[in-house]
Amino acid sequence: MKIALxxxxxxxxAFAAVAAENIDFSAMSESEKNKTGxxxxxxxxxxxxxxxxxxxxxxxxxxxxxKNAGFEQKQITERDTIVAQVAKRYKDPLGNTFYKLTxxxxxxxxxxxxxxxxxxxxxxxxxxxxMGSWMMKGEGNRGVKVKRIR
Numbered sequence: 001m002k003i004a005l006x007x008x009x010x011x012x013x014a015f016a017a018v019a020a021e022n023i024d025f026s027a028m029s030e031s032e033k034n035k036t037g038x039x040x041x042x043x044x045x046x047x048x049x050x051x052x053x054x055x056x057x058x059x060x061x062x063x064x065x066x067k068n069a070g071f072e073q074k075q076i077t078e079r080d081t082i083v084a085q086v087a088k089r090y091k092d093p094l095g096n097t098f099y100k101l102t103x104x105x106x107x108x109x110x111x112x113x114x115x116x117x118x119x120x121x122x123x124x125x126x127x128x129x130x131m132g133s134w135m136m137k138g139e140g141n142r143g144v145k146v147k148r149i150r
Contacts, residue, residue, distance in 0.1 A: 023053045079128035085121040098149070099124070099136065107136060111145035 025038060025046055033039045038046065084101040091097050097109040107126065115138035117124060126136045126146060137143040 023050055023057065025050055081128070082126040083123065084126075085123050086117055087121075089117070099146070104150070105148060106150040107134075107146040108149050109136070109144050110147045113142065113144045115142050115144055116140050 025033075028036075028038065030039075041049065082103075082105075084103045084105070086099055087102045088100040089097065090100075099107045099109070101107070101124075102121070115124070115136060117138035122138060124136050124138050126134050127143075129135050129145070134146050134148070135143040136146040
């Protein structure tokens with residue numbers, strides 16, 4: 001009977017308890033204690049159960065952390081349009097076009113096409129697009145897809 005109670009309590013709290021610090025049975029109402037059968041246990045047994053569940057919770061959290069190592073969830077940030085001046089435009093030996101901006105960012109052109117930028121310090125706008133991509137536009141309405149390198 002006590003084993004069934006332990007398994008019931010474990011299944012009830014193990015998944016919800018991963019986010020919690022420690023399990024505290026004193027927060028349970030009398031009806032919850034009756035439903036779970038917790039009222040049948042002595043204080044020593046309740047404390048032993050609470051300690052076991054807390055240790056199990058720490059083990060589950062550690063295993064989850066180790067399993068997901070390297071796959072931390074990316075932070076969702078607001079993506080705003082960037083307006084900056086082009087300090088330098090250059091191509092690498094493979095023909096890829098790069099734009100170094102006066103704010104220190106470096107962007108690589110990833111789609112075919114050309115944008116019109118002229119003058120000593122041409123201004124471009126880089127606008128967020130669907131699926132995490134970016135569109136760089138110069139003078140006029142033409143744009144090319146770019147990827148931030150630095």
